[in-house]
Amino acid sequence: MGQHKVTFLPHNRVVSVLEGESLIRAALQAGVHINASCGGEGVCAKCRVQVEKGSVSGGESDRFSDEETERGWHLACQSRIIGDVTVRVPVESAIDRTVFDKRFTPRRTASIRQMDFDSLKERGLFIPPVEKVYLELPTPDAQNNMPDVTRLVEHLKLKGNEHKLELTLAVIRTLPAIMREHDFKVTATLVRPVRDDGKTLITSVQSGDTTGQNYAIALDIGTTTIYAQLIDLTSGKCLGEAGDFNGQISYGEDVISRIIHAEKPEGLETLQKTVVTTINKVIGTIIKQAQVDRQNISTITMAGNTTMTQLLLAIDPRYLRRSPYVPASTLFPPFQASTIGIDLDEHVIALLYPAIASYVGGDIVAGIMGTGLYREEELTLFLDIGTNAEIVIGNKDWLACTACSAGPAFEGGGIEFGMRAAKGAIEDFSIDPVTYEPMLVTIGDVRPKGICGSGLINMVALMFEIGVINNRGKFNREHGTPRIRENKGIWEFVLAWKDDTQIDRDISLSEIDIDNLIRAKGAVYSGCMTLLEEVGLDMGTIERIILAGGFGSYIDLEKAMTIGLLPEIDPDRVIFIGNGSLMGARMSSLTNRIRKDVVEVTKKMTNFELSETPSYMDHYVAAMFIPHTEIEKFPGVKRRMKAWQELRADKP
């Protein structure tokens, strides 16, 4: 019995294992996580993997459809190695789904601004882009035998709708039967034009009166997660919400690896189908939740970053990652959702947020439109922090934006014990200023498994304030605690001893981890600095900060200022909006005004490429300290450090 090579995708980790070994043990050896809750009996069927090259013995299951079996799906725990093999681990088998479990959602550190629906109504802007109109048409006779379409259109005009009307062939095909089903009583679905002189499109005609059932789906297409909401267009209420991991994760975690996969033969097609599969799953969930009739969904409003948008539309994204970073398009026409595979009726019109540039996408524009900052006086810094951070600064008069690569630290990546904000993640932290004994708070209140991004910020901030680490992120080797130790040449702080964890290892924070965090926060801060400088302003002029994004929602403002991720500002002037992309998508399903305004916003917004801006590197170097070289800009941090010193001095 020989050794065989097992390659795991998308990680591209290769291990050599003995013939007869199970795939799940090979994965363990490779450090690849595959969900498996039944201990390998093949009962839970969670450890689904796809054999892409070579073959294994066993692992078949009647849980797989014939098509899945044919495409190489196996249960990893039941599959034995019989030769070299390449295995793809799909997102649902690899990721801890507790992140979508509301019971384990991390605590919010501040209240999140809700969509301002009432004000929309007050201002007379509750005008969904899609409306339904009920018509009782006269029955044809010898004196009045005009065509069905003419009968409909004439009557719509009579009802005061003087817009130019346009029908598709698909709608015309339905008319003869539909109009005669309830004696020429029908409900027409109209897509309002963007401009007053534009054409109104009739997308569907239903028999009888269905005006009371008019729904939209708002969709955020994130690189990692996809969220959808079901919106009642008669009341403006959200009837359901669901999220899931973007299935594309199986082909790479970040946009760059997705683009690289898209460049492979059939890669683009695969990625397009994969994201649509996730979208359809999420849509199915909210439709079930809200118990609405699928045929009464009239529109789907969507937002995603530029790469996600191009992949969704099957537009080759290769030039997004190559200088000079040219997107195929930023504006997209409305289109039938079904044409790209979305499982909604033919008549459902998809509206997709435009992008600004390769790295400032429709998700950011959605946030700008959803918050309304483009209509307001206050000079606002809009931040969406993740692996990439997008920065928009401006107000009703001008808008500037940029994007910078923060690296994966905020999402737990590149941190030895980093993890996503899921059950078992340390999300908050406190430390005894004398004994340096930590207090850990985990998501789900269980023994710790690792550290999520917000936990990381909190612990580094606090450690800095009490002097456990210095402004270069190095541990104070003088503190006499066994928690600060050198391990294989690297200094670290032990957060939890082995026996107190779920992972049977000490969980610690190393200087390398801290350095990664500093680089991440430095990239964001210096991005803001550079953008402000380009428009001739400085940090002091910022009147308001809007934090968007999953990570942004959970950070502790004071701690984020301590590490120098955010400039110091009155915390009351910081607004958390959560998923700005989803919020913007929902807003555009409620008011057609956004479709009119967004074209102006995309024209007005100036994008700066940091790589083309020489001062960026200077600002970056200056930000490689906690909180910053210019500590005087962070009086709050100084004050808190002093308070800790005094507290410590008071203790015996």
Place this chain on the structure above:
Amino acid sequence: MGQHKVTFLPHNRVVSVLEGESLIRAALQAGVHINASCGGEGVCAKCRVQVEKGSVSGGESDRFSDEETERGWHLACQSRIIGDVTVRVPVESAIDRTVFDKRFTPRRTASIRQMDFDSLKERGLFIPPVEKVYLELPTPDAQNNMPDVTRLVEHLKLKGNEHKLELTLAVIRTLPAIMREHDFKVTATLVRPVRDDGKTLITSVQSGDTTGQNYAIALDIGTTTIYAQLIDLTSGKCLGEAGDFNGQISYGEDVISRIIHAEKPEGLETLQKTVVTTINKVIGTIIKQAQVDRQNISTITMAGNTTMTQLLLAIDPRYLRRSPYVPASTLFPPFQASTIGIDLDEHVIALLYPAIASYVGGDIVAGIMGTGLYREEELTLFLDIGTNAEIVIGNKDWLACTACSAGPAFEGGGIEFGMRAAKGAIEDFSIDPVTYEPMLVTIGDVRPKGICGSGLINMVALMFEIGVINNRGKFNREHGTPRIRENKGIWEFVLAWKDDTQIDRDISLSEIDIDNLIRAKGAVYSGCMTLLEEVGLDMGTIERIILAGGFGSYIDLEKAMTIGLLPEIDPDRVIFIGNGSLMGARMSSLTNRIRKDVVEVTKKMTNFELSETPSYMDHYVAAMFIPHTEIEKFPGVKRRMKAWQELRADKP
């Protein structure tokens, strides 16, 4: 060996034959024609039929694809009856194709007005709806990294095209690769808007300069035949023309039987696919003829009657044949030809002529637009005569139209020896006024097989003028010629004795045949009378006649006036336009002006339903004579009758 029932479709003829009999002999027995030129050896493979119910033994052939075999295709000559069976005879196996053979095209009795392309150019109206524009775009760099779409659109605007531009997702998908293929040198295909304030649609972007290759296909979708022309949009020249029988003939000869078939399960789908199959065949032929690159075809302009139009678009036509005769739509939006199965690139935009009513379709509107009568002063009678006759009267100020059922006599139907205008058809006729010996002229100059519509008119007219038949269409039993005889109680005139024919039977014209012709011409004439009366005019006000349609092109004007099909008018004021539908389709590919005008024309044109017009029946009864009750309205006929009398009186 028992007897089995064999049913032939679309004829619906049933015969009972002995087991073991061949299908082709069963067809002979049923009076169903199936082409078979090899005498039943299975070599020519022309006798293709489709077994729809039951089965036969033998008749398989490797000439059929697997799919065809599965769908029941057999060679009739090789198939033996083994039980009750239903067989469909497809059009290509049933019809004499010599009608499409230019060598056997019937002689024209008058020159046909050619499309007035030069005048179009002179008037500055040579503006095809689809234009190509060559662009040399600047290459992107760090200072100019606008999206591909923006780059294209901005440059099109710079080139003076200030129209609003619109792109489809399909075009956006092609851009990243196409723009980079020849260093950002591209040719954009633009569909001009109908109105000046409308949007210009970019349907395609090709790399390099392809402005020299811009083609259109003009298509006439007739109930019986489909004709296409390939038009060079840079020169206006026609590069190829081809025609074929509409494959739908297998499902019924006329529009009513097609509608009935469409009401059966999957009937509509079958008819839609069938006509598209013929269209694709014809398109394939002209593309091959003209040797153009399929991807440089930019548009297809089409016209057909209302039923053909609805079947083409898969719109249920059932209400077209039921009072109050309501079409689904008369105007149709431009659409991608490929979406209905037409084998042209995705970017090809189809423009389809609007209809007026259920029985005045886009083919007639195409004729009106193509001739330009809607722009001219002269009061014109436009006639398209076939099984249905469509009548339009009007000028630039007003237009009225109607349709009447003439029955199939003009196309050789309902006439004992009637046939289509194909090889062997008697198309012209002369008769010795004394001996009554006829002279027959056939298409292709071969021995006669039957009588086509124009031949029928010529012989009835001449026989009336010389007194062989009276004004009620009865033979003068007093003439001592063996050619006038009573046969099974019906009087007839023997045109050709058995030995002189191709069919081994005497070919004759009976009083029943003449009666059918009188009914047909009476329907048309009284339709014209009724329409004129409804607008307060009479036949004398007509300043010009335009004759459209295959049949209309070949009639002898004087003879048509003699039988009272047309009112008497100076023959110089009669214009033959041939296939008006094809002419109109071609014209709309050459000038966008037609798209602007046609909406006005459809609004302006008043349709009269003859069934709702009580005076029609009175006019019809008055027209049941040759030429008409009011013979004084036909002074020319009287003059000619007198001339014949004198000629005969001169003879010994």
